[in-house]
Amino acid sequence: MxxxxxxxxxxxxxxxxxxxxxxxxxxxxxxxxxxxxxxxxxxxxxxxxxxxxxxxxxxxxxxxxxxxxxxxxxxxxxxQPYMVFLMNSMIVCVGILVIQLLTAIPASYALAKLKFRGSSILFGTVIAAITIPINVTSIPLYIGLVKVGLLDTYFAMMFPFIVSVFAIFLFRQFFRGFPDSIIQAARVDGFSEIEIILRLILPSAVPAIAAFSVFSFVAHWNDLYWPLIVVQSQDKMTATLSMMQYHPLSTRTTGAPMPPPPSSPRRWSLHSFSPAGCSSGASL
Amino acid sequence: MLTDGMKMAQLTLKNIKKSFGDTPVLHDISLDVHDGEFVSLVGQSGCGKSTLLRIIAGLEHPDSGDVLIDGQSMLEAAPKDRNIAMVFQDYALYPHMSVGENMAMPLVMARLPLYARLPMMRSITPAGRGAQPEIRADVEKVAKQLRIEHLLDRKPAQLSGDQRQRVALGRALVRDPQVFLMDEPLSNLDAKLRVQVRAEITELHASSGLTFVYVTHDQVEAMTMSSRVALLQTGHLLQVGTPNDLFADPANLDVAQFIGSPEINITPGESCDGKVTIGATTLPIALPTSGPVQVGIRPETISVSDAPGLGALNSAAPTQRLAFNKRLIEDLGPEVLIHGTFAHAPDSIIRIRAQKSDAYSSNGVLAKSNSLEVTVNPNQLLFFGADGQRMRPTTVAQKRVETA
Amino acid sequence: MTVSKRQQTQTRLAYLLVLPATLLILAIYIIPILFVFLGSLTDYTLVSDYYEFVGFENYRQMFGDEVFANALNNTFFYALLFLPGAFIISLVLAIAIQEQKQFRSVLEVLYFLPVTSTLAAMALVWAALMDSGQGVINNTLQTFGLPRVNWFGNEDVVLYSLAIISLWSIIGFNMVLFLAGLTSIPKNLYEAAAMDGADHPVDKFFRVTWPMLGPTAMFVAVTSSITAFKLFDTVAILTQGGPDRASEVFLYLAFLEGFEYFNMGYSAALSLFFLGIIFLFALIQAFFSDRNVHY
CATH class of the missing domain: 4.10.280 (MYOD Basic-Helix-Loop-Helix Domain, subunit B)
Known part of the structure; x- marks a missing residue:
């Protein structure tokens, strides 16, 4: 100016x-x-x-x-077993993401474009569930896992996250923007609904899926709370959880600084950036 | 606000140049806008007309050149100090303020000191409270004039397009400006409202006597509202003149093509030894140079010869015949638009705009045959050289028309 | 295929498509929430399978419990430290960075860097920086003639230390939200303001920027508040609630009760209280986001 x-x-x-x-x-x-x-x-x-x-x-x-x-x-x-921890983190995050996409994409397409009874109830439930953090449901989930004897497994580490209500909401909003006329034209051309999803909707949703994938991966890579609850052994430990072993001061016990463990800074620096490298956003 | 009729506002643009980065948008524009005039800056999008308006307003700084109001340079003056008001294309109303607050904004800024303008201070400080009734009265006066006094408490989102338009006008008017700038103010209205608001703006100009500079891409708006039109193309000022000047006496092919709807017809011709040949027809018109020329024929000036009463308004004028192949006819109600080609140049579409008559009925001449003869008045033809510049006949051919 | 038949297969397909997600939502959200509520009415502990219904005893205990009051206190005090900074610093940064021309993207990246990192890992770096003995921060303070601070060992300081770390990790995120809000303010409003005489930065801010930023500001305020209430990672890694419960915040207390002491019933009551607070924030946001939409 x-x-x-x-x-x-x-x-x-x-x-x-x-x-x-x-x-x-x-x-x-x-x-x-x-x-x-x-x-x-x-x-x-x-x-x-x-x-x-x-x-x-x-x-x-x-x-x-x-x-x-x-x-x-x-x-x-x-x-050190650090590579094992990284691998565990990787398995858990990728596993969560894949199942999240597999459950969320079909459901959100149905919510966005198909008419069926109960769809508004389901969508309302999805919205309500978005506000429920893992910290609230952790007790029954933990007890359930204890009862079936699955504590300290990859399944336990992934289970609370394999359906993402946030993803359902996000994709549903995205799919709603997809023109009905194109879907109808495809139906007239003889596409089945499955083909419509795979050949029309999915390719158009790549940006939304990519954005969500980054978000999901980073959020679960950085998660400390749930692994802290369900992981008990070294060979299931995630990289983020392993940080717990390396806090250099233990104020609760001694109130005085302890010398740092020999390896800590380099271990942190290997770990401190999430591979996907973007957005904590875990509060959403 | 309209009492101070003696205030002069002569706006002068001197050699304005402006580039954005490496892209020049205005090349050396000079323009005089006289006091009380309504000047339209017209041109296609990207021609630089909006940039020029924003330079006048002080929202952009020219690379070189000067903006003067009544002989005083305004380059160093802030927009608010130029005594200029502007109506933006999408009105730029403050969405969180009511209509009244929107219109009061310029007065609040001008009349209250900064500390009294801080949030909530307006109702606490003496300066704020003192100015309040006067501001309110001024806003109401303008609102009444624009017939929006019943809308003062609404938010812009609750208004229709033309109401928003009036609020934007009102916000500009309360400042009592010398010069009124408008940037495509009608482009967000539908066709019907556009005609209505167009008339209102023209009226406002007439009643206020202010100097108006009006930017539009729509030549019809420019032609109907303005005292003078300035036509811009890719940063160059092509021609400035009255609407009729631009229509009847364009300086070059670009002006001729921009002004007029439907667009002027262009057909190739040949100038040679004081004659111009168009297809098989030779006209006794002497042009300054020989060689190929482009002949411009306004759609309104062509008539279909085999259809008496169809077309040409003054059939007494000397005419010249051309062979024409009809393609299709559009019915515009009172008029018809005939599309086709000249026999000598089958590549370019020619349009004829004519009054409707019997000839248009199902057994009229237009329905019967595609090959027609049309007549043109040589005096109404416009000639352009290969460079697009206008060529004026050196002889007055009017009385010596002969059939070829 | 007739229309109604087509409609029928479509409906059947729709149910098929939502089935997995619906079952999982039931298993992961609905049923656990019901169990949390029921569990909060019992004295269930994981240690013994015997339990009985105690009515609202857990809630009564909660509101009479000093430990709970202390945790709530700590959380609110921490939020009070954290929120103004998380809001104001981010807003000022966003406005300042937006006006930068050459350096805008560099600065954006630098300030956003902490957001991309794993807080659990960076907490350890902060612990080292804030080390009361040989930490860089205390050494720097000493260079400037300021007293050394026992960042994690002093009960009166530890919440400030945690707030500083949290601020460091969230400012970039909020800043980016504010930047997005600022960028979406139509430029011609500022131009109209300049024409109207509001060209002073103070006027520009109060007449255009702040009112137009309303929805973004509300979003930032609410998400930051929720983040404040979710403080867990740095406490778990760095202080474990110490010294002497001075940094025992709400979520960490719930975690201790549930998974260290296995007072599942009581912890369930705490969880529901936590959920109530989150819902409250969500309601506030929903209310304001409806009101604040302009056009």
């Missing part, structure tokens, strides 16, 4: 006006803020390449004085 001439009646508020110096200061402040936001990552990556005693050196430097990167990462990858 055009430069704005100083108004003849200048007030004390005038300093708020965007001037180039003001803009420069904002930019500088924004970058300082960004440094604070990013610093934990920088510290983590830097520490993951340091020997343990250097991590807690009084004078922190980004570049390690002694480079231990190879040893540290080698240790995590080959000498």
């Amino acid at each position: 055009a430069d704005i001439s100083p108004s003849p009646t200048a007030t004390w508020f005038d300093w708020v006006k965007p001037k180039s110096t003001g803009r420069l200061i904002t930019t500088v402040l924004l970058f300082i803020g960004a440094w604070v936001m990013v610093f934990p990552f920088i510290w983590m990556i830097s520490s993951s390449m340091k020997p343990t005693d250097e991590v807690y050196d009084a004078d922190f430097s980004i570049i390690p004085k002694t480079f231990k990167g190879f040893e540290n990462y080698y240790g995590v990858i080959f000498e």
Whole structure:
């Protein structure tokens, strides 16, 4: 926009006006803020390449004085079960996602485009269920799993999440936007409903499915609560849950800092980014 | 607001240039808008007309050139200080404010100090309370004039298109501007309302005596409302003139093609030794240069010769015959639109717009045959060179028309 | 095929399509919720299979329980620290970043980075940064002549520390929501405001930005509130509710009662209370999102 001439009646508020110096200061402040936001990552990556005693050196430097990167990462990858944890996380997240898609897509198509009795009740239930977090239903689900003896299995880790009411809602809204005329034209052309779903609806829904997949994968990759409840053994432990073993301070027991376990920073840095790399959004 | 009739507003644009990045949008535009004039900036979308309007308003800064109001440069003035009002294409009403609040906005901003404009301060501070009744009175006066006083408490979302349009006009009017800018104000209305609001704006211009600059892509709007029309194309000002100037005396082919509906017919011809040949017909018209020319024939100026009473309004005028192949006829009610081609140039569609008559009935001449003879008046033909520039006949051919 | 026959097969197909999802919704949401409600009326513990109905005894115990009151207190205090920051900092950031031209996308990415990370892992990094002994933060404070802080060991500080970590992890997310809200404000409203004389930043904010941001602001406020009430990961990893229950927040208490002490009946009552709060927020949001739609 055009430069704005100083108004003849200048007030004390005038300093708020965007001037180039003001803009420069904002930019500088924004970058300082960004440094604070990013610093934990920088510290983590830097520490993951340091020997343990250097991590807690009084004078922190980004570049390690002694480079231990190879040893540290080698240790995590080959000498500890961390790869198993990552694999567990992967199995659980992929498993959840696949079943979520398999259950949600047909249901949401029926809700969006087919008429049947009870559809509004079902949709109302879906909406209501969106607000129910896992924390509320965890007790009966846990007891149920105990009763059938499935605790500490992949099934137990996936079960509460294999139907995503959020996905049903999202896809239903998306499918509703799909023109009825095209579906009717396809019916006239002799497509069966299944063919309509597979050949028309599904390809058009790829962006929504992709967005949901990222969301779902990240949410369950980052989940700590449910694995904490159902996982009991090392060989089912997820990567996120394994962080529990490595908290460097135990304030409850001693109130004093304990030396960090030798491997921790590099382990965190392997883990701290979700592979899909986007959006926590788990609150939705 | 209409009492100060003596206020002058001469708007001058001097050598305005503007580019967005590497794309030039305005090349050296100069234009004078006289006090009280209604000037339309017309052109296809992307021609730069809206950018020019926004430069006048102060929402864009030109790369070079100057905007003057009454001889005073406005380049460094903020939009609010230019004494200009603007009506946006989609009205830009504040959706969270009532109609009254929308219209009061310019007055609140102008009359209250900043601290009194902060949330809730208007009803607490003395300055805010003091200005309130006066603002209300001014808003009501304008609302009455625009017949929207019953809508003052509604939100924009509750209004119909033409009501929103009037609110936008009202918000512009309360400021008592010298110059009134409008950016395609009718484009969001349906066809019926458009005609109605068009008349209202013309009336408003006449009664207020303000200077209007009006942007539109619709040449009919421009032709019907304006005192003068400025036609823009790809950032160039093609021609400025009265609507009739542009229609009857276009400077070049682009102007001729833009103005007029249906579009002007173009057919190839040949200029040679003081004569122009169109197909088998030779006209005694001398053009300044020899070679191929493009002949423009307005659809209204062609008549079907074998159908007496159909077409040409002044049948006494000298005429010239051309062979024509009819393709189809559109019935427009009182008129017909005949589509076809000239025999000498079968590639280009020619349209004839004619009054309806007996000839159009089922046994009239139009129904019987596809091959017709049409007549044109050589005086009404427009000639354009290969570069698209207008070529004016050097001799007045009117009285020496001979049949070939 | 006749129309009605076609209709019939279509209906049958519809039932087939929704069947798996419906069964799972029953198994994962409806039946468990019923059991939570029934369970909250019993003194069921996982340890023994014997239980009896105790009516609303669990609820009575809940509202008379100091531990519950403490957890609720902690949660609200934490929310009070967390919410203004989560809202105001994100909004200010969004407005400032939107006005940046060259650096906008770089800054957006940098501020969003924490959102993409696993909080459980980054909590450990924060623990190290906030280490009372050799942590970078305390060392920095000391350099500036400020006193060292016992971030996780001091009862009066621990909720601030958790709030800082949560803010760090959510600001980028809220900022992106606000940015989306800001971008969707029609540009010509600002131009109309400039024509009307509202070209001062303060006027622009109060006349256009803030009112137009209403629905986004409500969404951010409600989702952030729910996030505040769901505080769990950092507590479980870093403090386990300590020191001396000073960081024992609501969800962590429910977790302890249910899965550490196996007081399933009591924990069920806590869960339902939690659900009530979430529903309340959802209602607020539904109410305002209906009211705040403009056009």
